[in-house]
Amino acid sequence: MDIKDSVAVVTGGASGIGAALARRFAADGARNVVVVDRDLAKAQSVADEVGGVAECIDVTDAAAVNGLVERTIARDGAIDLFCSNAGITTGVALDDPDDLWHRAFEVNTMAHVYAARAVLPAMLERGRGYLLQTASAAGLLTSPGDAPYAVTKHGAVAFAEWLSVTYGAQGIGVSVLCPMGVSTPLLMDPLAAGEPGAQAVAASGEILTAEQVADTVAAGLAEERFLILPHPQVGTFWAQKASDPDRWLAGVRRLVNR
Template identity: 35%
Template sequence: MEFVIETILVILKMIYYWIKAIVMTFVPTSFQAKNIAGDLVLVTGAGSGIGRLLSIRFAQHGCHLVLWDINTRGNEETADLLRHLGATVSAYTVDLSKKEQIYRAAQKVKEDVGEVDILVNNAGIVTGKKLLDCPDSLIQKTMEVNTMAHFWTVKAFLPGMIERNHGHLVTVASGAGLIGVAGLADYCASKFGAVGFDESLRFELEALGKDGIHTTVVCPYYISTGMFSGVKTRFPRLLPIVTPDYATDKIMSAILCNQNVLCIPHSLYISLALKGFLPAKVGLILADFLGISHSMDEFTGRSKDE
């Protein structure tokens, strides 16, 4: 009897959360957004692109910022922009491929400014090389920055969040963390790792009953920040290369609404659902037709002096 009641309760809960999710897609973000003013936000890869834009948005929401990047100049430029907005900012030069540097910088952040409320694991790199052309060292670096760094930053800052049952872990992954792409084996593997890390953490926090700590994983297709310069899309309406501002607005909305998974553009949700039941060969044909399999053919990436 107990089992029957448990099963009915689970079904009712599932229906409730399903309906809630559908209804919430029609409720404007401004009605759902949480207040993050005064929160301490750490953004990795804050020296350019999405990291810089997210930092600016957080500052506009009244947050205090901690900026990490390997690129000291870019990071300081972001810090100056934020100071002009009146935000409190601390910038640190950190190489996220080095675990010891991460732990050392995390300790320094705690001593200098305190416990982090929102951790945004955004820094990322791409080699853009086919597997057999890619030096081992670059493959390892990609895994270290795009995946392993997430383990170390979360291990450093999650205990403080658990103690206060307050926090938000944001993983800037990629659509390439959901679906494999020709020419991006190392990048895809690293982003699949990041997506899996986020998903497991979400389950772990649920099991711990820490309902005040939220997770958001971000899976964009291409964004015109320069990181993927040269990439092409065959169907820009279906799979657009979005602007950094557009992507940042979507990411901010997802964070403010405690959205767990964000795909940009929406068509990625459909691709993900199709992947679940289409035979693998059909997936290959579709990826080829949609131009995904050739999107990296003219990739140049950032030039050295960018």
């Protein structure tokens, strides 16, 4: 995936990892970067900074995502890279309100489905295109203290795998981004509140900046790696989990209890 002269769409682009991706793509020579967020003012600020276009949509609204794709293709001719980056945490467990579970599924899993449905037909017609889906280390491991987050991020990883298997031979590249601790409000706010899951993440490795994550993404896209792991130890943890699930689960329990 060559960013130079490409058209890239980034959802959740007004802050955090999304904003860092938009800046990095622009710096690497993207022809246009479409910064998508529910907060239009912040999206416009990032778009102005990178010389891109701001769009205000809800990624859980399939019709709105279709409109975003149609407008972008009408204006720019194509979408080369679609980054489904928007995500939420809930901080809830088993017995908490169903609406938070459903919202997590809509944002963290179904938004990837809506984006793929909207953008793949044009990519397949051209015979090329790339999907970058932001999941989380929680999608490979787990997320103590946030059951919906763990479950929906696993779903996001599984969907990315399915896309790669189904469309990889038709010119469609797929990468899934699985960072651990990143210095964004998604982690830092729960960490400041003493949320157990956030504390477990902070205890598991370095908290990276969003810019460091964007650097790893740029390298991963250039190499067309499926798994993009800003924290390399996530791959080690994942392998340990697969080789001995009982031992891995016992280790996570000890980490959380500590």
